[in-house]
């Protein structure tokens with residue numbers, strides 16, 4: 001306790017000393033410019049820009065803050081308009097494929113009752129990692145999971161498709177060999193003695209025509225492997241497993257991470273009707289009455305409901321309702337899939353840091369931040385990670401010292417003032433808050449469409465919801481603004497491992 005107090009006081013006095021030193025430097029700069037002003041109009045303009053940088057070294061310019069806020073803030077009226085448009089796009093998407101919302105029937109027609117049991121393999125390709133899991137469902141709403149996790153590098157995201165799937169098969173081989181009780185001379189023969197059922201979580205827009213058949217519509221989240229778009233990804237996986245000598249594995253379910261999340265959360269919380277991912281990418285699945293999915297033919301008369309994968313990342317790609325600013329446009333243009341998944345590009349972890357970076361580079365140009373200029377690191381695409389935003393938003397020190405570490409040590413900006421750091425923090429708040437409010441608008445639309453305003457649980461997985469400070473509170477605030485009192489009946493809950501356990505459960509349900 002005593003040592004904490006000492007540290008706190010030390011921080012405080014150091015902060016005051018640093019602030020006053022920085023202020024002296026700032027004042028000197030302005031005086032210099034004023035002297036030059038007498039002779040040179042261009043310098044006057046520059047001075048005007050610099051003097052609007054900050055009121056002093058610790059307070060960012062209110063004009064700058066206001067301008068940024070007007071670019072990123074989304075008020076309640078706008079949220080309500082978005083919700084109305086979202087609901088009408090959902091209806092269109094359920095009718096035909098002529099809506100930005102793909103509304104893909106998942107072919108999952110049951111939710112678990114907790115009694116599912118057995119051992120399943122699950123593969124999970126999300127945005128950043130590939131996982132191999134063995135999931136043991138115990139029949140009492142419980143599961144045990146053994147897993148291996150592998151980063152998918154940028155190089156692997158650009159390999160020919162077959163090679164990407166060979167990499168997956170290699171990971172599965174290693175995983176199964178590691179799982180053998182003792183070293184064996186011919187491990188593949190040992191593995192082949194058993195028939196394995198596998199759920200494949202493939203978290204990309206896929207036209208799912210059966211529980212274990214789906215054709216990739218488009219890549220996103222940085223993937224561009226050739227030969228996969230338009231192909232049945234289950235077939236690609238099974239072919240790769242066969243090449244690796246793993247023909248005893250059958251892919252019995254193809255799963256989106258949102259349907260996996262919904263199902264795995266329903267295993268522990270039966271009131272769950274919606275599954276959401278807020279991570280590298282974003283998306284939502286929910287339970288829809290089969291009669292409302294009018295584009296879905298071949299209806300089995302016993303089927304009453306089906307999970308629908310909305311692919312909400314592509315909502316409003318026609319750009320008619322969600323406000324977008326020049327930085328959003330820059331991010332969209334700089335990534336592959338320009339004009340596609342534009343809603344996701346405002347919300348998910350893959351893009352938020354890049355939006356902040358574009359704004360910062362612009363603020364440096366206008367002289368509103370970092371008088372020492374932008375570092376080569378800051379100019380590098382994707383150098384400002386969304387994790388930095390989390391860290392900055394969590395920084396409650398008086399002099400924003402952790403923000404300084406991010407900016408000066410990690411992004412190599414040579415000198416920052418407290419005003420700079422406060423401006424960066426406010427910017428992160430604006431971008432992070434907009435993301436939370438837009439995802440809340442999506443959830444409000446989905447529960448409105450489902451007629452579930454009297455109550456349901458939304459299982460949410462992904463690093464933004466789990467780790468980004470204030471994210472869930474901001475979502476709840478927005479839900480209250482949109483739904484009023486009904487928001488209290490919509491429970492947002494952290495879901496865990498929908499992509500592993502959920503895939504196993506869906507594989508188990510597929511056998512029912």
Ligand code: BGC
Pocket residue numbers: 126127202203204205206220221256257258277280281282283284311313344
């Ligand atoms: C994909 C979705 C996925 C979401 C979350 C999006 O980019 O298109 O299928 O559910 O990311 O992982």
